[in-house]
Amino acid sequence: MSNSSYHSFTTRSVQIGVGRDEQTGGISFPIYPSATYRHPGVGQSTGYDYTRSGNPTRDVLEEALAELEGGARGLAFSSGMAALTTLFLHFSSGDQLLVSEDLYGGTYRVLDQVFAKFGLQAAYVDTTAQAAIEAALTPQTRALLVETPGNPLLGVADIRSLAELCRSNDILLIVDNTFLTPALQRPLELGADVVVHSATKYLGGHSDLCAGALVTREAELGERLYFLQNSTGAILPPQDSWLLIRSLKTLPLRMARHSASALQVARWLQQQPQVEKVYYPGLQEHPGHELARQQASGFGGMLSFRLSDPQLAEQVLEDLQLISFAESLGGVETLITLPAVQTHGDIPAAELERLGICNCLLRLSVGLEEPADLIADLQQALTRFSRRVVHG
Ligand SMILES: Cc1ncc(COP(=O)(O)O)c(C=O)c1O
Numbered sequence: 001m002s003n004s005s006y007h008s009f010t011t012r013s014v015q016i017g018v019g020r021d022e023q024t025g026g027i028s029f030p031i032y033p034s035a036t037y038r039h040p041g042v043g044q045s046t047g048y049d050y051t052r053s054g055n056p057t058r059d060v061l062e063e064a065l066a067e068l069e070g071g072a073r074g075l076a077f078s079s080g081m082a083a084l085t086t087l088f089l090h091f092s093s094g095d096q097l098l099v100s101e102d103l104y105g106g107t108y109r110v111l112d113q114v115f116a117k118f119g120l121q122a123a124y125v126d127t128t129a130q131a132a133i134e135a136a137l138t139p140q141t142r143a144l145l146v147e148t149p150g151n152p153l154l155g156v157a158d159i160r161s162l163a164e165l166c167r168s169n170d171i172l173l174i175v176d177n178t179f180l181t182p183a184l185q186r187p188l189e190l191g192a193d194v195v196v197h198s199a200t201k202y203l204g205g206h207s208d209l210c211a212g213a214l215v216t217r218e219a220e221l222g223e224r225l226y227f228l229q230n231s232t233g234a235i236l237p238p239q240d241s242w243l244l245i246r247s248l249k250t251l252p253l254r255m256a257r258h259s260a261s262a263l264q265v266a267r268w269l270q271q272q273p274q275v276e277k278v279y280y281p282g283l284q285e286h287p288g289h290e291l292a293r294q295q296a297s298g299f300g301g302m303l304s305f306r307l308s309d310p311q312l313a314e315q316v317l318e319d320l321q322l323i324s325f326a327e328s329l330g331g332v333e334t335l336i337t338l339p340a341v342q343t344h345g346d347i348p349a350a351e352l353e354r355l356g357i358c359n360c361l362l363r364l365s366v367g368l369e370e371p372a373d374l375i376a377d378l379q380q381a382l383t384r385f386s387r388r389v390v391h392g
Contacts, residue, residue, distance in 0.1 A: 073222020080198025156288025163191025
C-alpha cells in the first residue's frame with residue numbers, strides 16, 4: 001500500500017497491497033495458504049514460522065487496517081465477536097467496563113453470559129450523555145466501549161469529549177466503528193484508544209465474509225492484543241484476509257453511495273403516514289445530527305424506523321420483495337431486520353422496552369441498489385398492508 005500520507009483515503013484504499021509482492025510484481029497480493037514455513041537453520045526464521053502467529057496475506061491486511069484507521073497496529077480476526085472477545089481478555093476479574101446501552105446484542109450477550117462468569121463486570125449507559133457516564137464511573141472502571149452511531153437507535157456519542165473524559169480517568173476508550181468505517185469516521189484520530197469492527201459488515205461489504213478487526217492507537221496495546229490473539233487463536237485465515245483486502249479497495253466508494261441512498265430513503269420514510277419516527281443521523285431533526293457532521297464525513301447506510309403497530313411491521317417484512325428480511329448489515333444488498341427479535345434478542349425484554357426497541361422498530365441497511373427501487377419496494381409493502389386493513 002502506498003503509505004504516503006498526502007494520498008487521499010480513497011487512493012490509499014485502492015492501493016492496498018500494490019507493490020508488496022516483490023517477487024512477481026502482482027498487483028493483487030497473493031494468498032499464502034501455508035500453515036507453516038521452512039526455517040533456513042536453527043534459530044533462523046524467514047519472518048514467518050506458523051500461520052496463527054503470522055501470515056503474509058494477513059500482514060498486508062492488518063497493515064492496511066491500521067493505516068486506514070490511523071492507528072499503530074491492526075489485527076484481523078475470524079469474526080467481530082472474536083475481536084471483541086480477545087479485547088475483553090485484556091481485562092481482569094474485578095474490572096468493570098462501561099458500555100453503550102444502544103449496542104449490538106451479541107456484545108451484550110458475551111459480556112453478560114460469558115465474561116460475567118469470570119468476574120468482568122459491565123454496566124450499560126447512555127453514551128450520548130456524558131453526565132450519565134461520569135455518574136457510572138467507579139474505581140474499578142477500566143474502559144468505556146461505545147458504539148456510535150448506536151445500534152439500532154443511531155444515537156451519536158461525542159468521541160472527542162469521551163476521549164478526554166477517559167484520559168482524565170485513566171481508562172481506555174474503545175469505539176465500535178462497524179457502522180461508519182474509517183471511510184467516514186476515524187475514532188483514533190479523535191482520541192480513542194482502540195477501534196473494533198465486525199468486518200463482516202461494511203469492511204467486507206458483500207455479505208460473503210465473516211471477519212473482525214481491532215486497531216490500536218498505540219503500538220504497545222497492539223502488541224498486548226496480538227499476544228492475546230496468538231495465544232487464543234481467533235485469527236482470520238489467509239483466504240478470507242485476501243477477500244477482505246479486495247473489499248477494502250472499494251470501501252470509500254461504497255460508503256459514499258450507502259450514505260447518499262440512506263438519506264434519500266430516510267427522507268421518503270419520514271413522509272409516510274404509517275411511519276411514526278425515522279432514526280437517521282443524516283436527518284436535521286436527529287438530535288445527534290450536528291455532532292455527526294463534526295466528527296464524521298458521512299452519515300452511513302444504517303437507519304431505523306418505527307411503524308404505527310407491530311402487526312404492520314411483521315407484514316411489511318413478509319411483503320417486501322426486493323429488500324431481504326435477514327440478519328446482518330453493511331452489504332451491497334439492502335437488508336431489513338427486526339432488532340427486538342433478531343440482533344437484540346438476548347437483551348432482556350424490560351430493557352428493550354425502556355430503550356424503545358419494540359416490535360414496531362425495523363432497522364434498514366441501505367445497500368447499493370437504485371434508491372428509487374428500494375423506495376418502490378417499501379411503498380408497495382406499506383400500502384399493501386393499508387389496503388388489507390381497509391378491506392378487512
Ligand atoms: C456493531 C457490531 N459489532 C460487532 C458485531 C459482531 O460481529 P460478527 O457478527 O462479525 O461476529 C456486530 C454483528 O452484528 C455488530 O453489528
